[in-house]
Amino acid sequence: MILSMSKFLMSLSNYTYDQIRKIPVMKNLYKTVLLIIALSGTIISKSQVTDLNSYPSASNVILLDFNGHTVSGTMWNVNGAFTCNSSGLNDAAITEVFNRVAEDYRPFYINVTTNETNYNLAPYNKRMRVVVTTSNEWYGSGAGGVAYINSFTWGDNSPCFVFSALLGNNVKNVAEAASHEAGHTLGLRHQSSYNAACTKLSDYNWGQGTGEIGLQLCSR
Amino acid sequence: MKNLVKGIVCLALFSICLQSNAQTPPVREPDMNRPSLFQNLPNKISCRINDLSALLESEIGKPVSLSLVNNLNFQGVVSSVALKFDNTLSSVVIRSTNFPGAALSFSKITKEDGTYAYVGRIISFQHGDAYEINLENGQYYFVKKGFYDLVNE
Numbered sequence: 565m566i567l568s569m570s571k572f573l574m575s576l577s578n579y580t581y582d583q584i585r586k587i588p589v590m591k592n593l594y595k596t597v598l599l600i601i602a603l604s605g606t607i608i609s610k611s612q613v614t615d616l617n618s619y620p621s622a623s624n625v626i627l628l629d630f631n632g633h634t635v636s637g638t639m640w641n642v643n644g645a646f647t648c649n650s651s652g653l654n655d656a657a658i659t660e661v662f663n664r665v666a667e668d669y670r671p672f673y674i675n676v677t678t679n680e681t682n683y684n685l686a687p688y689n690k691r692m693r694v695v696v697t698t699s700n701e702w703y704g705s706g707a708g709g710v711a712y713i714n715s716f717t718w719g720d721n722s723p724c725f726v727f728s729a730l731l732g733n734n735v736k737n738v739a740e741a742a743s744h745e746a747g748h749t750l751g752l753r754h755q756s757s758y759n760a761a762c763t764k765l766s767d768y769n770w771g772q773g774t775g776e777i778g779l780q781l782c783s784r
Numbered sequence: 785m786k787n788l789v790k791g792i793v794c795l796a797l798f799s800i801c802l803q804s805n806a807q808t809p810p811v812r813e814p815d816m817n818r819p820s821l822f823q824n825l826p827n828k829i830s831c832r833i834n835d836l837s838a839l840l841e842s843e844i845g846k847p848v849s850l851s852l853v854n855n856l857n858f859q860g861v862v863s864s865v866a867l868k869f870d871n872t873l874s875s876v877v878i879r880s881t882n883f884p885g886a887a888l889s890f891s892k893i894t895k896e897d898g899t900y901a902y903v904g905r906i907i908s909f910q911h912g913d914a915y916e917i918n919l920e921n922g923q924y925y926f927v928k929k930g931f932y933d934l935v936n937e
Contacts, residue, residue, distance in 0.1 A: 638864075638875065639907055645866075688872070689901075709937060713934055713936055718891075719901060766813060
């Protein structure tokens with residue numbers, strides 16, 4: 565069957581594209597092929613976004629969860645279980661957030677991933693779920709994210725949060741907030757800013773420079 | 785006039801783009817003057833794991849009472865429970881009725897070797913102090929912490 569089809573296709577090689585297109589069978593074939601290519605593209609692009617890994621062999625895992633998550637049984641659940649919406653980011657934005665966070669954690673033996681299975685397989689006290697969500701009403705609107713210090717090792721499935729809508733769905737801000745909150749769960753505190761007299765100006769330090777070459781300190 | 789309008793529209797769009805790129809993320813300075821909730825309680829309280837483990841069987845909405853020190857109990861209502869990862873993680877959250885704003889979370893984790901680990905905290909998001917369950921020489925304690933030692937934005 566394949567052989568005969570190949571012979572048939574080869575026999576068409578002397579025809580121009582327009583001539584081939586006008587053959588009724590070929591017209592449908594082309595439509596089908598184009599559909600299959602488009603469908604494959606969609607599936608491949610989707611699977612790429614849901615299975616991004618910065619360091620697949622590492623047992624320590626930071627899961628960037630963009631799909632929404634129901635939180636229960638954790639210190640966040642003072643008023644009961646609640647469900648967070650998805651991030652509101654498209655696949656391209658998710659990929660960029662992943663790349664930025666992965667780059668931030670590149671020096672460390674930690675797998676930044678978008679694959680929940682890798683989170684579930686990680687040791688219970690060596691993992692963190694970063695829930696990137698538009699749902700912030702349960703916490704308020706004063707901060708772009710929140711985390712428990714050192715919760716990476718707690719083992720009780722407490723996630724940290726990045727509130728994408730409060731960050732204007734700005735990919736750079738969402739990525740920096742994800743690295744920031746994940747850093748808290750690993751025990752990092754804010755790098756405060758001080759004036760020349762060593763008086764504390766802010767718990768946060770916005771870094772130096774601007775744009776792509778700006779240096780963001782770990783407080784961001 | 786036509787070109788002027790086009791120019792203004794372009795400029796407005798450009799400004800909006802610039803503004804959205806330069807958007808400053810919302811941040812909140814920590815409030816170091818939060819009131820204390822546990823000022824009358826010791827910095828370290830022996831933790832009765834068996835009593836806490838019994839709470840894991842509780843249902844949402846059930847009133848519970850946990851003895852902390854001497855005659856002082858942590859009273860509250862179960863607000864959330866969870867049983868996850870093939871029952872290797874069991875958790876309960878209790879919203880306090882006698883320490884306003886506070887909640888206790890407690891989890892029992894079954895490790896790969898079949899032994900158990902216990903984690904938990906008592907935190908109020910309106911107060912400056914909190915407790916965390918720590919393991920010291922084989923004994924679990926509630927150890928007093930600052931709110932910002934446990935929570936950061």
